[in-house]
Amino acid sequence: MEERVIKLTLDKAKEFYKKGGEFKDLALSAFSEEELNVKLPRTWREFCKSYNMQSPNECFIGLRSNIIMRAADVYERDPVIDKNVLPSEEAAEAHLALMQLHQLRDCYRQGWKPDWKEDYQYKYCIVLNKNILNINRSFDWNSFLSFQSEEIAEEFLNNFRDLIIQAGDLI
Structure with missing residues (x-):
């Protein structure tokens, strides 16, 4: 498999880190957590603002107690309606x-x-x-x-x- 080198700015790496998943891994391959200045959230609203929904891992429990996987897109987490979202099926x-x-x-x-x-x-x-x-x-x-x-x-x-x-x- 062919490999290539990419340039990643610190700002872009911070954005990737917040997105999570493979994006977070990519950011951490270029910068340390200290460099990314990752701050832990102090409130639920702050968490929602800083951490987008990550699919396909995140899911919720449906009306029939079935586990529903999130849609394939990534979007901002809503502090009111996304309280029932869990990080994984497990x-x-x-x-x-x-x-x-x-x-x-x-x-x-x-x-x-x-x-x-x-x-x-x-x-x-x-x-x-x-x-x-x-x-x-x-x-x-x-x-x-x-x-x-x-x-x-x-x-x-x-x-x-x-x-x-x-x-x-x-x-």
Whole structure:
């Protein structure tokens, strides 16, 4: 394959960096992140202004819980209507699993809600530690999958292990 050398200005490299994907890689092949003076956003609006939508990776969850890939064009991110866009299909699948786990967790709790501020009673939490699911006792570490008894936590883990694994680092 024939290779060619191109000239890339710092301004153009900054523009490419903001576009992400292969454009970002191209910018980083010519300049360091320090040279590109990349600043992390401080607000959602700032993020939307600085980082365009990147396709085909970004997607959203449709009305029938289907994952919809973004159109092939790249456009500016809207801070109001693009809040439901996720960076990848894998991320969308993890969020769908988390939503299901949320409903199931509340069903298994049967109205019980953990009090992490005042109550020093143990809660039984399903955690992912070094890719191994465990049940830990805690009275001071908030945990999404926390239950009022070890037996309920074990039953939940046994019944929904696959969903918990699919939710991945969202747990």
